[in-house]
Amino acid sequence: MRNGIKEVAEVLQKEKPESHAHLYGTGEFAQIYGIVSFYPIWMGTLVVVHIAGFPVEEGECEGRIWGFHIHEGSECTGNETDPFANTKLHYNPSDCPHPEHAGDLPPLFSNHGIAMQIFYTDRFQPEEIIGCTVVIHDMPDDFHTQPSGDSGSKIACGEIVKQ
Numbered sequence: 425m426r427n428g429i430k431e432v433a434e435v436l437q438k439e440k441p442e443s444h445a446h447l448y449g450t451g452e453f454a455q456i457y458g459i460v461s462f463y464p465i466w467m468g469t470l471v472v473v474h475i476a477g478f479p480v481e482e483g484e485c486e487g488r489i490w491g492f493h494i495h496e497g498s499e500c501t502g503n504e505t506d507p508f509a510n511t512k513l514h515y516n517p518s519d520c521p522h523p524e525h526a527g528d529l530p531p532l533f534s535n536h537g538i539a540m541q542i543f544y545t546d547r548f549q550p551e552e553i554i555g556c557t558v559v560i561h562d563m564p565d566d567f568h569t570q571p572s573g574d575s576g577s578k579i580a581c582g583e584i585v586k587q
């Protein structure tokens with residue numbers, strides 16, 4: 425426990441992620457790009473998020489929290505109304521309600537257009553989610569509404585591949 429952060433720093437320095445996704449935005453969010461990497465640690469996964477290109481809001485009180493999930497579909501493709509419709513539902517192998525899906529992640533907080541977050545989860549292993557997708561939404565997840573937290577449109581997406 426005491427050396428937890430040291431161990432994380434070592435993993436980041438010495439290991440390669442077991443899986444990762446390059447994310448790209450769409451439509452009015454086409455500026456969004458970045459990478460999400462998944463490292464094995466502590467019988468679970470260290471998720472490292474670095475995304476840039478979020479719109480920078482002028483006001484102090486709005487628009488900086490974005491829903492963030494792993495979806496079960498394998499392709500960042502879709503149709504005119506939902507460009508990432510083929511990402512389908514949240515990754516949920518244990519058939520749990522939202523927000524207990526394995527793919528339910530902490531929402532992204534953007535600052536000066538950048539979201540940088542590192543967190544640990546034991547809901548999946550890095551190799552287990554290869555072939556799934558990472559999706560960013562234009563609304564915060566309310567962690568209550570079924571089946572997806574009322575998190576609005578899908579604005580960015582990345583396909584998870586083996587490193």
Ligand SMILES: [Cu+2]
Pocket residue numbers: 491492493494495514559560561572575
């Ligand atoms: Cu989602």
